Amino acid sequence: MRVSEVQRVDVFTDGACLGNPGPGGWAALLRYGTVEKVISGCERETTNNRMELMGAIGALEALKRPCHVRITTDSQYVKQGMQQWLPRWRANGWRTSDNKPVKNQDLWQRLAAAVARHEVEWFWTRGHSGHPDNERVDAAARRAAEKQTASS
Template sequence: MTITAAADGSALGNPGPAGWAWYVSDDCWRAGGWPHGTNNQGELMAVLDLFRATAHLPGEDLHILCDSQYVINSVTKWMPGWKRKGWRKSDGKPVLNVELIKEIDQALTGRKYTFEWVRGHAGHDLNEAADDRARAAATAYQQGVAVRQGPGFVRAGDAAAAGVQTAPAAQQAPAAQAPPAAQAQSRQASSAQAGTRELIAEPTLFGESTLFAEPDLFSELEEESRAAAAGLDPEAAVVALERELLLPETRSDLGRTGVLLHPDFTEIGSSGRLWTRDEMMMALEDDPGVPAELELLAADRLSEGAVLLTYRSHTRTGTALRSSLWVLDGAQWRLRFHQGTPEA
């Protein structure tokens, strides 16, 4: 038999009051959190608690629905290499959230499991239910009220599972599990709803977020991006990356946008609003917009490490003239600046 569950995390301010949740059904779910954490820690904690909550059923397949590429890649792709390198990444830096990841590594031993990526905030019933509960837990910690923990793993006809709960330590998620850098940093998030409205009202390329206090989080994704661009001249490489950023599936993927946006990225919208990299990413996760086609006008190499694109974007709502400045950051092309203006 296969257990299908969604796992999700939430952080208000990121870092800030944080929550996590996994969800099978209205009668089978669990949530928790802590006063200060990040969205990624919440996502990892949800997966960890799900493994622990189903540990009494080692013979059953676990099918985990997750909207975090970071979590999926951490567990299914990067973890073996991290272990071989003493829990360090390919660039030699320590793995972030390593305590949570080590505990997941132990919890999945002997288990049969698969991960499936689902787009967040796209109407997927299980994902939406997990997201609602994770956000409610984060809000409870923000307001200083009791968290609705849920019934745990209980299902009809499974008397052995009735009342099974994970260890209290998993519920409380000690602050020691949060990396010191994440504990030390706290940025004020802009309103995601406001960002979504402006994303629709004006032809900005991106939206709103507060995610990356530590931009080396996705160094493994950077390696894949560099490999994909190998063999292309700079102009062709950045045109391909710009086209990728016009896809909703890319804009909704925090891991991928974290790779492609420069840490100092800014955008000036047609309303005159100045968007930062962090502000962009949360709104995109909530509303990645509609697909757009790119009609290239020019790709000018300003220097060995800078390419300026000018192009016309076409969507079902109209066209816009856009300019994007891409810069070479190490071996990775990143978008440093963008501006869009609607055509009359």
């Protein structure tokens, strides 16, 4: 498919954790033109970094066909991981530069597989800085984490 035929989707993601580790939630806002959808999920015992990764994974896995995806996250961990660290981790057998196992390898591999279906650009915004879409997914991720706490 030519790039001009690929649908462009804007995605905003966030993760939240009540304690670290503790109950966590993630959320993503997917926007295609004027159509918006917010998705979210939660886990009983997790970390903030895992929830940040799950926001991006959840968004990409929700897309039914290959798209040009512009992902905005407030997580430098996710953005730098995808843009800088992932190629080295793969080349080093999922070990860091100091030969330690990569943390959250299962989710990094899942995210890499989800990204492979799409044409993805990564953007960063400072969290809690008033970016309206980031504030929306932050609130949704927090609600998901609180929902997990309530159901425990």
